[in-house]
Amino acid sequence: MLSPEEWEAVRLSLAVAGRSVLVSLLPAVLVAWALARGRFPGRMLLDALVHLPLVVPPVVVGWGLLMLFGLRGPVGAVLNDWFGIRLVFTTGGAALATAVMSFPLIVRSVRLGLEGLDPGLEAAARTLGAGPLDRFLTVTLPLMSPGILAGAVTAFAAGLGEFGAVITFASNIPGETQTLPLAIYAATQTPGGEAAAGRLALVSFALALAGLLLAELAGRRLGRWIGRT
Amino acid sequence: MLEVALRHRFPGFALDAEFASPGPGVTALFGPSGCGKSTILAAIAGLLRPEAGRVALDGAVLLDTARGIALPPERRRCGVVFQDSRLFPHLSVASNLRYGLRRAPRDATGPSVEEVVALLGLGALLGRRPLGLSGGERQRVALGRALLARPRLLLMDEPLASLDAARRAEVLPFLARLRDAAGLPILYVTHALEEVDALADRLVLLEAGRVLAEGPVEALAARPDLPALARRRDAGALIGCTVLAQDAARGLTRLGFEGGALEVAQRLGLAVGARLRLRLRARDVAVALEAPRGVSMHNILPCRLESIAPAGEAEVLLRLLVGPTPLLARITRDSQARLGLAPGMAVFALVKSVAFDHAAVAA
Numbered sequence: 001m002l003s004p005e006e007w008e009a010v011r012l013s014l015a016v017a018g019r020s021v022l023v024s025l026l027p028a029v030l031v032a033w034a035l036a037r038g039r040f041p042g043r044m045l046l047d048a049l050v051h052l053p054l055v056v057p058p059v060v061v062g063w064g065l066l067m068l069f070g071l072r073g074p075v076g077a078v079l080n081d082w083f084g085i086r087l088v089f090t091t092g093g094a095a096l097a098t099a100v101m102s103f104p105l106i107v108r109s110v111r112l113g114l115e116g117l118d119p120g121l122e123a124a125a126r127t128l129g130a131g132p133l134d135r136f137l138t139v140t141l142p143l144m145s146p147g148i149l150a151g152a153v154t155a156f157a158a159g160l161g162e163f164g165a166v167i168t169f170a171s172n173i174p175g176e177t178q179t180l181p182l183a184i185y186a187a188t189q190t191p192g193g194e195a196a197a198g199r200l201a202l203v204s205f206a207l208a209l210a211g212l213l214l215a216e217l218a219g220r221r222l223g224r225w226i227g228r229t
Numbered sequence: 230m231l232e233v234a235l236r237h238r239f240p241g242f243a244l245d246a247e248f249a250s251p252g253p254g255v256t257a258l259f260g261p262s263g264c265g266k267s268t269i270l271a272a273i274a275g276l277l278r279p280e281a282g283r284v285a286l287d288g289a290v291l292l293d294t295a296r297g298i299a300l301p302p303e304r305r306r307c308g309v310v311f312q313d314s315r316l317f318p319h320l321s322v323a324s325n326l327r328y329g330l331r332r333a334p335r336d337a338t339g340p341s342v343e344e345v346v347a348l349l350g351l352g353a354l355l356g357r358r359p360l361g362l363s364g365g366e367r368q369r370v371a372l373g374r375a376l377l378a379r380p381r382l383l384l385m386d387e388p389l390a391s392l393d394a395a396r397r398a399e400v401l402p403f404l405a406r407l408r409d410a411a412g413l414p415i416l417y418v419t420h421a422l423e424e425v426d427a428l429a430d431r432l433v434l435l436e437a438g439r440v441l442a443e444g445p446v447e448a449l450a451a452r453p454d455l456p457a458l459a460r461r462r463d464a465g466a467l468i469g470c471t472v473l474a475q476d477a478a479r480g481l482t483r484l485g486f487e488g489g490a491l492e493v494a495q496r497l498g499l500a501v502g503a504r505l506r507l508r509l510r511a512r513d514v515a516v517a518l519e520a521p522r523g524v525s526m527h528n529i530l531p532c533r534l535e536s537i538a539p540a541g542e543a544e545v546l547l548r549l550l551v552g553p554t555p556l557l558a559r560i561t562r563d564s565q566a567r568l569g570l571a572p573g574m575a576v577f578a579l580v581k582s583v584a585f586d587h588a589a590v591a592a
Contacts, residue, residue, distance in 0.1 A: 118315075120311065120315050121317060123276050123315075126275075126276070126302040126303045127274055127275075127302050127303070127305075127307060127375075127378075128308075128328050128329035128374065129329055129333060130303055131303050226318055
């Protein structure tokens with residue numbers, strides 16, 4: 001059905017999307033926490049900054065990453081010279097670009113879950129003797145888990161299809177950074193590649209749909225688990 | 230001994246309250262909505278930081294703004310029962326009950342899970358989730374959870390206010406049992422007089438953020454000078470009684486109190502010797518100069534008229550003493566004039582035997 005190269009693109013897409021979610025989940029939860037609960041100067045600015053990837057052209061995000069994480073960029077140079085880590089034109093770079101793009105999706109979802117959480121429950125936990133970390137782990141986190149899960153799955157599904165930022169920052173290298181959408185793009189640029197593009201588009205569509213259905217299903221189960229139905 | 234002194238300002242509202250509550254038993258914080266009673270509770274629990282204040286429990290300082298002491302709620306060991314139960318929805322009833330117990334200090338003493346489950350009748354609920362429980366069941370679980378945290382003080386913030394009358398009646402006896410079993414000081418916020426009658430030993434009367442009066446419930450209920458109590462339609466003396474006899478033939482129950490006895494329409498289910506508290510509403514008490522004959526009323530109590538206080542345009546409140554026990558009677562200004570009533574006179578208080586629909590069983 002699919003050629004080995006095409007399977008490679010599917011595998012790479014899953015790996016990049018998966019790694020992007022792994023990388024951005026914890027910071028996204030922290031940022032969502034700060035935005036939902038924190039009262040600090042610059043909160044609105046942070047809010048805007050987090051949402052920037054939703055409105056800025058993905059190519060611009062990719063260009064920004066290139067400036068920051070390129071071999072001569074302020075962060076990229078340090079990573080390369082001190083730790084020997086190179087992000088441009090690598091799978092890791094593709095994951096980073098995808099993570100930045102899907103970051104706001106997770107933040108929004110987690111934040112919605114947090115804002116719907118009754119702070120009275122945390123107050124009750126305090127009166128029952130639970131300290132900050134204790135009540136975060138035993139009350140807050142379980143109750144916001146549907147939001148985290150929904151955010152993670154949505155980000156994963158969206159990450160499968162990230163194009164602009166990835167191609168700008170990580171380029172289109174088969175087996176390294178050529179994810180599904182990049183492979184589809186490459187196929188459409190090749191004479192006689194229409195059939196391959198069609199097959200990959202179908203796979204892409206199926207994966208996204210499966211991801212969203214899975215998110216809905218898992219969200220419901222979690223909702224029941226935390227007693228919200 | 231709980232000592233509380235708090236000052237806090239909200240936009241349009243200032244709290245400036247000070248009171249003390251000695252030893253175990255229920256102290257009711259009573260007043261209309263917005264009088265600051267829930268704010269006081271939150272400040273004692275540590276959930277609200279007042280601008281100034283001091284809270285000490287048996288000598289342990291929980292809050293002292295002057296000395297910069299403010300223990301966080303998790304270290305105050307004040308069990309709180311909220312109006313909206315606040316059970317953890319993701320945990321079973323059993324896990325909810327154990328939540329505080331797991332975090333209680335090792336040396337803290339108190340009833341075991343089994344004892345609390347039996348006390349509050351929670352056995353059938355243990356495996357269930359809070360979402361599936363009725364409002365009354367939820368509050369019972371919340372009571373158990375607070376008690377099992379082995380607190381030094383129980384704070385109850387209108388625990389029955391979100392329930393309908395039937396559910397209130399269902400939970401109230403459990404509250405009374407918990408009060409008797411816990412042996413803890415309990416601070417009970419409410420604006421419902423029935424709950425005060427049924428549960429409270431002491432009363433702190435609040436209005437607009439200030440303490441109007443504090444003292445034993447019976448003493449405050451018989452004061453005609455407290456409009457928050459005396460102006461109510463159900464104003465009246467609270468009388469601690471002991472069941473003396475059940476007269477099945479006549480359909481009467483005879484109750485003794487300090488200084489006299491009352492006959493009331495029979496209440497079955499009260500054993501001889503049981504203690505209970507009656508609210509004798511001022512509007513159900515009439516006054517005569519001589520013991521009347523040929524009246525249907527059973528209770529003709531010789532008493533001394535202690536004081537007369539105006540109560541509205543056309544009425545007065547009489548404070549009568551039957552032995553040492555005070556009663557209140559509400560009569561018209563005209564009746565006062567016709568009878569020539571003046572403090573110090575010997576009169577008779579007339580009470581219908583069917584006048585008590587507010588009887589509350591107390592320990």
